[in-house]
Amino acid sequence: MQTGLFSAEGCGYRKRSTLRLLKAALFLYFPLNLLPKKRSQAKFPGMPVTNQQRNLHLLWRAGFGPSAAALASLPSSTPKAIWDAQLKSTANQPAYIDVADDQLKNILADAYDAAVMGAQRRQLSADQRKQLQVRSREGIKTLNLTWMNQMVSSDQQLREKMSLFWHGHFSSRAINIFYQQQLLDVVRTNALGNFGDLLKAVSKSASMINFLNNNQNRKGHPNENFAREVMELFTLGRGNYTENDIKESARAFTGWGADFKGHFQFRPFQHDDDRKTFLGKSGNFTGDDILDIILEQKQTARFISQKIYRYFVNEQPDADKTAWLANRFYQSNYNILGLMTDIFTSDWFYDEKNIGVRIKSPVELIVGIRRMLPMQIQNEDSLLLLQRVLGQILFYPPNVAGWPGGKSWIDSSTLTMRMRIPQLIYAGDAIAVKPKDDDDQMMGMKDHAEENTIPNANRKGGGNRAGQQIMATIDWNAYLQSLEKVPREELIAAVSGLVLQTSPVINPDTVKKYTDAGSRESFIKTATIQLMSTPEYQLC
Amino acid sequence: MIIQRKKFIQLGSLATASLFLPKFLKAFEKPYMVPPGNKVLVVLQLSGGNDGLNTVIPVHNDIYYKSRPKLGIQKETSVLLTDEVGLNPALAAFGDLYHDGSLAIMNSVGYPNPDRSHFRSMDIWHSASNSNEYVYSGWLGRYLDAQCSGCDKPTQALEIDDVLSLALKGDTMNGIAMKDPHRLYNTSHAAYFKDVLAQHSDHADAPVDYLYKTLSETLSSADYIFEQSKLHPSNGLYPTTGLGQSLKTISSLILSDINTKVYYVSLGSFDTHVNQEAQQKRLFTEMNDAVKAFVADLKSNNRFEDVMLMTFSEFGRRVNQNASGGTDHGTANNMFFVSGGLKDKGLLNTMTDLNDLQDGDLKYRVDFKDVYATVLKNWLGADDKKILGKEYNHLNFI
Numbered sequence: 001m002q003t004g005l006f007s008a009e010g011c012g013y014r015k016r017s018t019l020r021l022l023k024a025a026l027f028l029y030f031p032l033n034l035l036p037k038k039r040s041q042a043k044f045p046g047m048p049v050t051n052q053q054r055n056l057h058l059l060w061r062a063g064f065g066p067s068a069a070a071l072a073s074l075p076s077s078t079p080k081a082i083w084d085a086q087l088k089s090t091a092n093q094p095a096y097i098d099v100a101d102d103q104l105k106n107i108l109a110d111a112y113d114a115a116v117m118g119a120q121r122r123q124l125s126a127d128q129r130k131q132l133q134v135r136s137r138e139g140i141k142t143l144n145l146t147w148m149n150q151m152v153s154s155d156q157q158l159r160e161k162m163s164l165f166w167h168g169h170f171s172s173r174a175i176n177i178f179y180q181q182q183l184l185d186v187v188r189t190n191a192l193g194n195f196g197d198l199l200k201a202v203s204k205s206a207s208m209i210n211f212l213n214n215n216q217n218r219k220g221h222p223n224e225n226f227a228r229e230v231m232e233l234f235t236l237g238r239g240n241y242t243e244n245d246i247k248e249s250a251r252a253f254t255g256w257g258a259d260f261k262g263h264f265q266f267r268p269f270q271h272d273d274d275r276k277t278f279l280g281k282s283g284n285f286t287g288d289d290i291l292d293i294i295l296e297q298k299q300t301a302r303f304i305s306q307k308i309y310r311y312f313v314n315e316q317p318d319a320d321k322t323a324w325l326a327n328r329f330y331q332s333n334y335n336i337l338g339l340m341t342d343i344f345t346s347d348w349f350y351d352e353k354n355i356g357v358r359i360k361s362p363v364e365l366i367v368g369i370r371r372m373l374p375m376q377i378q379n380e381d382s383l384l385l386l387q388r389v390l391g392q393i394l395f396y397p398p399n400v401a402g403w404p405g406g407k408s409w410i411d412s413s414t415l416t417m418r419m420r421i422p423q424l425i426y427a428g429d430a431i432a433v434k435p436k437d438d439d440d441q442m443m444g445m446k447d448h449a450e451e452n453t454i455p456n457a458n459r460k461g462g463g464n465r466a467g468q469q470i471m472a473t474i475d476w477n478a479y480l481q482s483l484e485k486v487p488r489e490e491l492i493a494a495v496s497g498l499v500l501q502t503s504p505v506i507n508p509d510t511v512k513k514y515t516d517a518g519s520r521e522s523f524i525k526t527a528t529i530q531l532m533s534t535p536e537y538q539l540c
Numbered sequence: 541m542i543i544q545r546k547k548f549i550q551l552g553s554l555a556t557a558s559l560f561l562p563k564f565l566k567a568f569e570k571p572y573m574v575p576p577g578n579k580v581l582v583v584l585q586l587s588g589g590n591d592g593l594n595t596v597i598p599v600h601n602d603i604y605y606k607s608r609p610k611l612g613i614q615k616e617t618s619v620l621l622t623d624e625v626g627l628n629p630a631l632a633a634f635g636d637l638y639h640d641g642s643l644a645i646m647n648s649v650g651y652p653n654p655d656r657s658h659f660r661s662m663d664i665w666h667s668a669s670n671s672n673e674y675v676y677s678g679w680l681g682r683y684l685d686a687q688c689s690g691c692d693k694p695t696q697a698l699e700i701d702d703v704l705s706l707a708l709k710g711d712t713m714n715g716i717a718m719k720d721p722h723r724l725y726n727t728s729h730a731a732y733f734k735d736v737l738a739q740h741s742d743h744a745d746a747p748v749d750y751l752y753k754t755l756s757e758t759l760s761s762a763d764y765i766f767e768q769s770k771l772h773p774s775n776g777l778y779p780t781t782g783l784g785q786s787l788k789t790i791s792s793l794i795l796s797d798i799n800t801k802v803y804y805v806s807l808g809s810f811d812t813h814v815n816q817e818a819q820q821k822r823l824f825t826e827m828n829d830a831v832k833a834f835v836a837d838l839k840s841n842n843r844f845e846d847v848m849l850m851t852f853s854e855f856g857r858r859v860n861q862n863a864s865g866g867t868d869h870g871t872a873n874n875m876f877f878v879s880g881g882l883k884d885k886g887l888l889n890t891m892t893d894l895n896d897l898q899d900g901d902l903k904y905r906v907d908f909k910d911v912y913a914t915v916l917k918n919w920l921g922a923d924d925k926k927i928l929g930k931e932y933n934h935l936n937f938i
Contacts, residue, residue, distance in 0.1 A: 126863070173657075173659075228672070356747075356748075357747045358747075359747070359751075388703075389702070389703055391703075396659075398659065398663065399659065399660055399663055399674055400674075401674040404676045407750060408676055408709070410750070410751060410754055411704045411709060411714035411715075411717070411754065412704070412714065412716050412717065412728075412754060412757065412758035412761065413702060413703055413704050413716075413717045413718075414703075414704075415751065415754050415755060415758065416727060416728055416733075416758060419733065419755075420727075420730075432723075433702040433703070434702050434703075434719075435702070435703055436587075436701065436703050436705070436806070437587055437588070437808055437809050438658075438659070439587060439588040439589070439658035439659075439808070439809050439811045502746075502748050506736065506739065507739035509739075510735045510736060510738075510739045513735065514732050514735075530732065533732065533736075534736055535736070535740075535748055535751035535752050535755055536748055536751075538751055539747060539748060539751075
């Protein structure tokens with residue numbers, strides 16, 4: 001049953017017969033209640049999935065939806081062609097995103113020099129610390145917007161999408177811009193590489209070491225925070241290790257630290273070099289040894305495969321499919337690109353039950369709109385405001401477990417806001433919503449989120465209402481061109497086919513009632529905005 | 541229940557005309573006429589980590605004054621409750637409530653292995669979880685799950701804000717967040733939303749149905765809340781501050797027939813690393829004046845007995861002041877309970893022991909989940925064990 005849409009050769013996987021055996025063996029691990037439940041009926045019986053729907057499905061799941069330029073070729077292209085193009089573009093390594101300005105770098109360099117020159121305690125002065133905090137906070141906003149722009153415009157859609165997944169998986173909050181940049185680079189560089197390399201690089205990043213208190217993990221005074229989370233959240237999942245495994249491995253991670261410049265430091269005098277017993281093995285383990293033992297556990301491959309399946313395919317895990325994926329992921333020694341190839345080239349990925357069933361995260365929603373409707377945004381800070389109101393601020397995950405995703409994105413306030421966004425962009429209406437304060441970001445200072453967005457002077461729809469707006473100009477050219485040959489009476493159906501992946505779609509008469517039929521252009525524009533302002537558009 | 545409340549409100553308005561009534565009818569305006577089961581909880585969140593030690597002040601404690609040579613509040617300037625205990629000078633109305641028997645203070649509330657990050661500690665308070673667990677639903681959201689299983693509008697828990705807090709997100713239901721009923725009505729009643737909702741027909745288990753269900757609940761809640769808010773708009777005099785207006789909105793809804801049992805509102809930021817005195821004073825003045833007006837309003841409508849306002853903050857602050865005229869993130873903290881229907885009043889437990897610190901921080905003596913369990917069971921009549929997932933101790937102040 002695991003036949004690919006197209007051959008997955010070249011991924012270095014074993015032959016299928018071996019696989020079948022392994023699959024059968026793996027099956028024994030899963031209790032019966034994890035077996036896939038039979039669906040009583042198809043979602044929209046009798047309607048075959050069209051080629052365009054498959055293309056859109058792949059573009060949305062392996063990236064952030066179609067770009068305006070790609071719209072014209074949507075009906076004629078194929079998933080294979082789209083996938084091949086992705087493989088080609090992701091072959092290049094991503095450029096380091098560096099938004100820290102010279103002043104920030106100088107503060108750090110000065111402090112570092114002073115420390116090297118003989119100060120006993122490698123510490124910043126109170127003033128330098130404050131400068132670093134204030135400027136870091138601003139820097140992280142720039143980093144946020146820069147990365148978001150990358151998601152919008154990069155050809156490496158798969159890499160950025162995968163990076164967003166890992167950004168939530170290896171969830172860390174750090175108020176130091178350099179730590180954040182470094183961790184983002186680790187994630188983007190290794191996003192499609194080897195999971196073991198990624199795990200080790202993240203574990204040794206200053207951001208994670210500080211976030212999970214490993215700087216305080218010393219021989220005789222262990223801090224178990226990192227040891228616990230690395231197993232619970234990053235690799236094995238709950239129930240696959242004991243409290244004693246946490247205690248023992250925490251000892252192995254003693255001495256792992258980072259200096260304030262963000263360099264990994266192994267401090268031999270703080271390291272507990274004695275014997276440890278971890279997951280049934282004994283030895284004078286180091287932190288690296290522990291991570292290797294964790295990677296030897298097939299459970300790690302299972303845990304990651306299942307999380308990836310739920311994120312990229314369907315929130316309802318299919319035990320059969322995830323077992324197959326985990327098996328191959330493990331055998332490939334954790335080749336992430338191989339795992340993603342298995343998913344996106346399998347024909348079950350394109351089953352209708354997997355299409356249009358995933359609730360877009362706020363970042364995916366905003367980036368998706370900006371890809372389909374390219375726009376110049378004068379006040380990019382308004383995008384930060386949207387992230388805050390909708391509940392996903394890049395670099396500020398809710399906790400080390402990341403964003404829970406799925407239905408948790410939706411409540412009455414966020415849904416209403418999501419359905420207003422297209423209109424906010426198109427008509428420049430006032431946002432008129434104040435996000436909650438974030439004391440971790442603000443550190444007791446006044447919040448400038450509102451002031452930073454330009455007040456609504458002379459914009460239609462703004463009136464006298466308080467609030468800010470998104471000052472954007474959409475470039476409709478490519479979008480309009482892609483619909484050039486569509487007869488007027490088929491326009492709503494055509495727009496619907498570009499914008500929505502669910503079926504049955506919105507009643508065309510409802511849409512028509514709110515379109516501006518003054519010209520063909522305005523008709524298309526307003527129909528597009530209306531169709532994006534629906535519950536259906538929240539899904540991909 | 542709603543009928544009982546209606547009856548009560550009618551009686552309440554009767555009572556205002558009691559001057560002209562025979563004596564036996566006057567009995568109706570007595571507080572014990574409040575029908576049981578109509579209790580309302582108002583949660584006031586002090587965001588940012590309010591400094592509990594400068595809120596409820598141990599005015600005879602040398603360690604306190606030694607730790608805070610600049611920030612320590614002198615006995616003479618504080619609002620004295622007892623010879624040993626004073627309140628922050630900006631909380632005069634709370635002093636009156638104390639002497640009136642309408643204020644209870646619980647000291648040293650917290651949880652084991654406290655976390656000093658705002659978002660994490662707030663998460664723990666909102667979800668009522670342990671500090672090593674990650675739970676994505678809130679305690680009031682799960683209360684709502686129980687109250688509103690199969691109901692069409694989740695208005696039993698309302699937040700006065702543009703964005704919904706984790707505390708009000710349940711496993712199956714979410715509370716409604718709104719700044720004011722009229723605006724909620726306008727925003728959600730864009731004609732297009734209504735039409736989109738109208739053209740949709742359910743397709744059993746299609747995921748989009750979850751979104752339509754939320755949309756439908758939003759629209760019907762907006763209608764309902766707006767209608768209710770017009771029934772008995774409060775004519776109390778409230779300050780024009782954010783909290784003042786939020787409490788006025790809450791009061792108008794409490795005086796209506798609405799089925800809301802829990803209101804949630806936040807004030808902040810209490811994250812006073814720098815120049816604490818001025819910032820805390822400003823926020824406490826806002827809180828003091830708003831709560832004073834709220835209590836007066838409820839009293840004049842005979843509803844103070846069945847409304848309880850409860851304050852909390854994600855953590856307290858360190859005992860020692862820092863070098864910038866402020867304090868840094870700490871641990872245990874105090875909570876206020878304001879109501880005309882308290883069983884135990886005043887100081888519910890002894891003041892925090894400043895001789896018994898852990899790394900310069902206060903030790904918690906009351907788990908906040910005990911407080912939640914008590915409020916859920918004794919005030920809201922809910923199954924606290926089911927909502928909190930565990931049996932916690934019940935306190936007896938309500």
